[in-house]
Amino acid sequence: MTEDTSSRRGLLLINTGPGKGKTTAALGTALRAFGCGMRVLFLQFLKGSWHYGELDAIGALGPDFVIKQLGRGFVKVGGAETDPEDIRLVQEAWEEARAAILSGEWDLVVLDEINYAISYGMLDPELVAEALRQRPEMVHVILTGRNAHPTLVELADTVTEMREVKHAYQKGILAQRGIEY
Numbered sequence: 001m002t003e004d005t006s007s008r009r010g011l012l013l014i015n016t017g018p019g020k021g022k023t024t025a026a027l028g029t030a031l032r033a034f035g036c037g038m039r040v041l042f043l044q045f046l047k048g049s050w051h052y053g054e055l056d057a058i059g060a061l062g063p064d065f066v067i068k069q070l071g072r073g074f075v076k077v078g079g080a081e082t083d084p085e086d087i088r089l090v091q092e093a094w095e096e097a098r099a100a101i102l103s104g105e106w107d108l109v110v111l112d113e114i115n116y117a118i119s120y121g122m123l124d125p126e127l128v129a130e131a132l133r134q135r136p137e138m139v140h141v142i143l144t145g146r147n148a149h150p151t152l153v154e155l156a157d158t159v160t161e162m163r164e165v166k167h168a169y170q171k172g173i174l175a176q177r178g179i180e181y
Contacts, residue, residue: 004132006165010139011157012132016115016148019162020180026110026142027054034065038107040048041100045093045113046071046086052181070096071113075120082122090122104136118152125149 013029015022030040042058048071058067070093075086094117101109117123129151132141142154153159168176175181 001121009137010135010141012152012155013140013142014115014148014153014156014159015142015144015162016146016153016159017161017163018146019164021162022144022146024035024114025160026112030065030108030110031052033108034061038064039105040065040104040108040110042067042110042112043093043097043100044069044071045090045097045111045117046073046075048089048114050181053178068096068168075122086121090117093117093126094123094127097119098131100133101135101139102143104139108140108142111144113145114143115148115152117145118149119147120147125151128152129155141175156177 003017015025027042030042034040037150044067048069050073055067055069058065063141071089072086075083094114097109097111097114111128114123114128118125118128128143128149132155135141143156146158148156
């Protein structure tokens with residue numbers, strides 16, 4: 001089968017919604033891209049205080065699949081509760097993400113939890129949209145997190161909304177290592 005390369009271009013994908021699986025789906029796509037010889041950068045905007053299994057797995061893959069935690073973990077938001085340090089870290093994370101996207105060095109850049117940073121008022125969605133519009137033609141980007149901003153949804157090629165149907169915690173079952181973290 002011959003691939004038609006005339007319609008190939010970098011895609012913008014969004015994984016959003018209230019259900020589980022947004023980051024996990026992005027990790028699956030990133031692993032697929034890496035398996036196809038692509039260079040992958042996975043930037044986690046808010047995660048940073050917990051150790052997740054994917055950090056060790058990706059760390060073993062070498063320099064063409066990099067994951068970085070750029071936050072301190074869960075953030076408090078709203079009025080005086082938002083810690084200026086968290087806002088500073090999000091701004092720094094965005095500068096790193098923007099530079100990575102525009103550099104063309106990476107084939108896929110995942111901006112994990114960026115939708116939260118935007119919906120919490122820590123990052124201007126128009127700055128993100130502007131960089132996404134300027135990215136090199138073959139750079140793919142995935143945005144994750146609940147409450148994807150309408151501007152970014154409009155810009156995206158594919159938007160998937162995760163919806164919770166049932167969750168183990170409703171039965172009192174705690175998060176399971178290796179499955180949920």
